[in-house]
Amino acid sequence: MTVTEDLVGDVPLPATAAPDGGTAAPSEREELIARWAERHGLDAARRLAEAEDLTDAVARRITPANTTDTYAKAWRTWERFTAAQGLPPLEGSRGALVAYVAWLLREGQARGGGYAPSSAGTILAGTVVGLRRRGVTVGRDDQAEARRGLEGLAVELVKAGERRGRGQAAGATVGGLYAVVRACPDTLAGARDRALVLTGFHYAARAQDPAGLLAGDVAVRPQGLVVSILTGKTKHSVREAKIPFARDPEVCPVLAWNTYRERLADEAEPRWSEPAAPAFVGIDRWGRVTGGMVPDSVTRAVKRISERAGVPVAWTGHSLRVGLATTARARGKDAVAIADQGGWARHSRSMAGYFQRVDGWGDNASACLT
Known part of the structure; x- marks a missing residue:
């Protein structure tokens, strides 16, 4: 039995990266534990792995539910987009992100129709977070290009006479x-x-x-x-x-x-x-x-x-x-x-x-x- 196999038997491994981030995929986790064991020994590696689990639990505890929900919704939307367009979900290229915002405005809602530009912007931000937490490199320039595309397409909607979203809430008096x-x-x-x-x-x-x-x-x-x-x-x-x-x-x-x-x-x-x-x-x-x-x-x-x-x-x-x-x-x-x-x-x-x-x-x- 290898050092990694010995440790894996005692330390629970998450199946996938959690939507709210903070945990590694099983293969990454096993490699990390193996390195710790080689450097510091089995007992220290176990304690370090337990500390990682605690860190993940604390991150989940202090992350507001609405933030977690926003990231989860954004990732589900990205998965729908990539499946519909035949694109790999773990690639965040400039072209994919620009196509994504256009799709969000055109037909992105699960029940049909496009999102309001403000909602599309929130979903884009959540998607970028989801990609980065899954190990995907999303360049700042690529994300900025998607933002510019979103802003330009939003202006085109206004020119075409479309007004989406509820606007600012009425204030209580x-x-x-x-x-x-x-x-x-x-x-x-x-x-x-x-x-x-x-x-x-x-x-x-x-x-x-x-x-x-x-x-x-x-x-x-x-x-x-x-x-x-x-x-x-x-x-x-x-x-x-x-x-x-x-x-x-x-x-x-x-x-x-x-x-x-x-x-x-x-x-x-x-x-x-x-x-x-x-x-x-x-x-x-x-x-x-x-x-x-x-x-x-x-x-x-x-x-x-x-x-x-x-x-x-x-x-x-x-x-x-x-x-x-x-x-x-x-x-x-x-x-x-x-x-x-x-x-x-x-x-x-x-x-x-x-x-x-x-x-x-x-x-x-x-x-x-x-």
């Missing part, structure tokens, strides 16, 4: 918050809805933020709430957003949170009030808790809540985040304070885009000329 609160029923689900929207608005929530919160992540203080939110798409950190009491109790996020938690403690099993339980739970039509909310269920809930309230344009999972930025800017809040509250970088382009919705009218070169 203070008036909309009042409408939402008044439309919520006097039930546990209604209390959850009020707390979800009012707190989410005040810390500029993405859909994944309330879905990722635990009850213990929301601390009640004399001044209001401190919400500890895991943030960052690639580099993770925890930001603590402070939410003070509102002047009007009807739309106060602190009171809404306290009411929701009190009703949850009274009407649901005690385990749902534990600090390690999800902060926001799903509730069925009979008022029974079904488990913690996930990003998709938060997005659906926000849309349903806004439609029930009759807001002019239904909200999406991003509307609370847009709403905090635009409302705070309109009220004269400092850009740095807004960035800190919502977890944006202080020179964030996306935040600046939200500001433009407000500044584009008040600070407009064509205003008051006639």
Whole structure:
């Protein structure tokens, strides 16, 4: 029995490179372990292999689910493209990538039709990551060429009168918050809805933020709430957003949170009030808790809540985040304070885009000329 065979019997080997990266294919892994054994001996090689397993497990644990899903979707799309075009999946040449973006725009969706340019760009980026994690060299110039092709084809779509994608989400407004609160029923689900929207608005929530919160992540203080939110798409950190009491109790996020938690403690099993339980739970039509909310269920809930309230344009999972930025800017809040509250970088382009919705009218070169 070879050294490698001896070790392989004790160390589990992944069958393929995982979609979220970080693990080697079996043959590569065996070669690596064999080199370690020759250099350091069997015991050290085993410990090094176990450390590799731990590293892979940590990477999977800290990678956001939506990022992993994006990479997995991108790779499945690439596999559909290469199969349809008769191309090898483990080649990322300039021509293949340019043909890929053209295909994405033309017919890339599994259900038929082309993707919006922004979605195609996200899929391209995820595909490049997938290729590199599988050992394929994708040159920067080749990727840049595909980007230029995508941008040029997107312009051609606009010239042809095609508009794809939903555009920017409608921002939640203070008036909309009042409408939402008044439309919520006097039930546990209604209390959850009020707390979800009012707190989410005040810390500029993405859909994944309330879905990722635990009850213990929301601390009640004399001044209001401190919400500890895991943030960052690639580099993770925890930001603590402070939410003070509102002047009007009807739309106060602190009171809404306290009411929701009190009703949850009274009407649901005690385990749902534990600090390690999800902060926001799903509730069925009979008022029974079904488990913690996930990003998709938060997005659906926000849309349903806004439609029930009759807001002019239904909200999406991003509307609370847009709403905090635009409302705070309109009220004269400092850009740095807004960035800190919502977890944006202080020179964030996306935040600046939200500001433009407000500044584009008040600070407009064509205003008051006639």
